[in-house]
Amino acid sequence: MNEYIDIDKNEIPYSFEIELAGEVFELEANYNQAHDFFTVDLFKDGGALVIGEKLILNRPLFRNRVDIDLPKVKIIPKDRANSATRITYENLYETVFLYVGETDE
Numbered sequence: 001m002n003e004y005i006d007i008d009k010n011e012i013p014y015s016f017e018i019e020l021a022g023e024v025f026e027l028e029a030n031y032n033q034a035h036d037f038f039t040v041d042l043f044k045d046g047g048a049l050v051i052g053e054k055l056i057l058n059r060p061l062f063r064n065r066v067d068i069d070l071p072k073v074k075i076i077p078k079d080r081a082n083s084a085t086r087i088t089y090e091n092l093y094e095t096v097f098l099y100v101g102e103t104d105e
């Protein structure tokens with residue numbers, strides 16, 4: 001799990017298209033400044049699949065959702081320095097990244 005989704009936190013809120021497991025999705029990144037956390041919205045073919053998924057350290061995104069249209073990969077926020085206890089504006093894309101891996105990794 002070495003690939004990660006590149007998000008420019010200085011541009012948030014913004015959305016972009018991303019190919020995951022051969023399918024194109026739109027991902028929208030959001031930041032809650034009052035409580036210092038990030039969420040993502042996921043769209044496919046113009047329709048919303050997930051709205052407001054909070055990024056939680058070491059927990060796969062969309063893990064509690066069952067939908068055949070969700071990406072067939074795991075997206076896991078991980079801290080490569082192993083020092084963070086939560087995801088913050090300060091550590092996202094400094095030491096914490098959204099890693100992408102196969103569902104069986």
